[in-house]
Amino acid sequence: MAEKTHESLAGRVLALVAGGQATTRTELGQQLGAPASSVSLAVQQLIARGLVTEEGQQSSTGGRPRKVLRVGHRDEFAVAADLGGHHARIGIVRGGGARERLSTVPLDLAAGPEACLDLLVDEFARLVDATPGKLSAAGLSLPGPVDVEAGCVDSPSRMPGWHRYPIRERLADRLGVTAAIGNDANMMAFGEDAAHQGERQYSITVKAGTAIGAGIMLDGRLYLGAGGAAGDITHVRVLAAGDIPCACGNTGCLETVASGAALQRILRESGRSVSTTEDVVALVESGDPVANQAARQAGSYLGEVLSANVNFFNPDTVLLGGILSTLEPFVAAVRGQLYKGCHPLLTRDLRIEPTSLGADAGLVGAGLQALQQSLAATLESLPRTPVAPVARLRKEVHV
Numbered sequence: 168m169a170e171k172t173h174e175s176l177a178g179r180v181l182a183l184v185a186g187g188q189a190t191t192r193t194e195l196g197q198q199l200g201a202p203a204s205s206v207s208l209a210v211q212q213l214i215a216r217g218l219v220t221e222e223g224q225q226s227s228t229g230g231r232p233r234k235v236l237r238v239g240h241r242d243e244f245a246v247a248a249d250l251g252g253h254h255a256r257i258g259i260v261r262g263g264g265a266r267e268r269l270s271t272v273p274l275d276l277a278a279g280p281e282a283c284l285d286l287l288v289d290e291f292a293r294l295v296d297a298t299p300g301k302l303s304a305a306g307l308s309l310p311g312p313v314d315v316e317a318g319c320v321d322s323p324s325r326m327p328g329w330h331r332y333p334i335r336e337r338l339a340d341r342l343g344v345t346a347a348i349g350n351d352a353n354m355m356a357f358g359e360d361a362a363h364q365g366e367r368q369y370s371i372t373v374k375a376g377t378a379i380g381a382g383i384m385l386d387g388r389l390y391l392g393a394g395g396a397a398g399d400i401t402h403v404r405v406l407a408a409g410d411i412p413c414a415c416g417n418t419g420c421l422e423t424v425a426s427g428a429a430l431q432r433i434l435r436e437s438g439r440s441v442s443t444t445e446d447v448v449a450l451v452e453s454g455d456p457v458a459n460q461a462a463r464q465a466g467s468y469l470g471e472v473l474s475a476n477v478n479f480f481n482p483d484t485v486l487l488g489g490i491l492s493t494l495e496p497f498v499a500a501v502r503g504q505l506y507k508g509c510h511p512l513l514t515r516d517l518r519i520e521p522t523s524l525g526a527d528a529g530l531v532g533a534g535l536q537a538l539q540q541s542l543a544a545t546l547e548s549l550p551r552t553p554v555a556p557v558a559r560l561r562k563e564v565h566v
């Protein structure tokens with residue numbers, strides 16, 4: 168039984184280091200709640216197999232050097248992309264979350280998965296050619312519900328032609344490396360968590376853009392729920408939405424009154440000329456009073472749904488991301504509604520903050536998840552390894 172404990176611990180250690188949630192043995196001990204001796208043994212097992220390296224780093228405050236853990240070979244990297252309706256943010260992601268060679272390229276999701284995949288593979292090849300080191304994984308953040316087990320999106324409302332297309336498998340085949348895919352709000356939550364190693368234990372990250380989604384992090388792990396759809400708050404029904412039809416086929420969903428798509432509709436109905444969520448943002452920022460009021464109302468509806476979730480989950484942090492979260496009236500209304508709708512015990516120490524990686528959060532999360540899964544595959548390939556129980560590790564990092 169003791170061996171089994173150490174096996175699990177090595178897998179957890181690897182996942183935390185790969186995800187950037189812990190970089191020292193002390194942080195690992197804190198996050199895992201494990202004795203220092205057990206953490207050290209697990210780290211040594213991983214170092215012995217070349218999966219983790221440890222190096223000294225001078226502390227920024229001039230104190231004694233501390234040993235920092237990194238995953239595998241430092242020259243390995245992932246290519247990653249965060250797909251939106253009309254563009255993709257792409258770049259290189261390294262262990263720990265460092266990002267390089269970032270750019271935004273036009274990409275029309277409505278062109279279907281094969282055309283998009285062709286474009287992405289070309290862009291990734293360009294990045295790989297220009298980057299020293301070794302490509303070891305590829306990650307995609309997708310704006311729809313993702314069946315993580317199957318590696319595809321399921322019934323996405325804004326991705327025509329993508330339903331059940333084996334995107335993860337095709338991407339892995341084309342690039343010859345491990346591929347990971349995930350819902351954009353989940354990838355954003357994962358990327359943000361990695362950027363704040365160990366600072367947050369229970370967080371909800373909301374992505375408020377053309378649609379609305381949320382990702383839940385528990386102790387450095389993404390919580391996906393039984394069917395992989397945890398955090399999908401966009402189709403929660405709100406009274407004020409009445410019988411407004413939603414893209415999901417239902418009526419009265421939060422999405423119909425609080426999303427970027429809803430704001431476009433509301434502002435068009437009031438005679439404004441907007442055709443994208445970016446247009447909505449520009450109109451609010453220009454000081455248009457109707458647009459400001461609409462953004463405030465949308466934030467209030469989102470805050471209402473979010474406060475039910477905060478009451479239920481009691482997070483230490485709520486992170487607000489996505490393009491609507493750049494709007495002051497929207498964010499102020501979400502915040503106000505959270506304080507109004509939650510018990511003071513839940514909001515007393517609650518941090519409500521903007522995401523820190525901005526437009527790169529999804530890309531970083533996708534890249535880090537891909538790197539984690541590449542490592543899990545490496546572990547699996549080791550002969551009769553006593554290091555990690557592959558089934559458990561795969562489950563933990565299979566997001």
Ligand SMILES: [Zn+2]
Pocket residue numbers: 401402413414415416417418420422
């Ligand atoms: Zn809906």
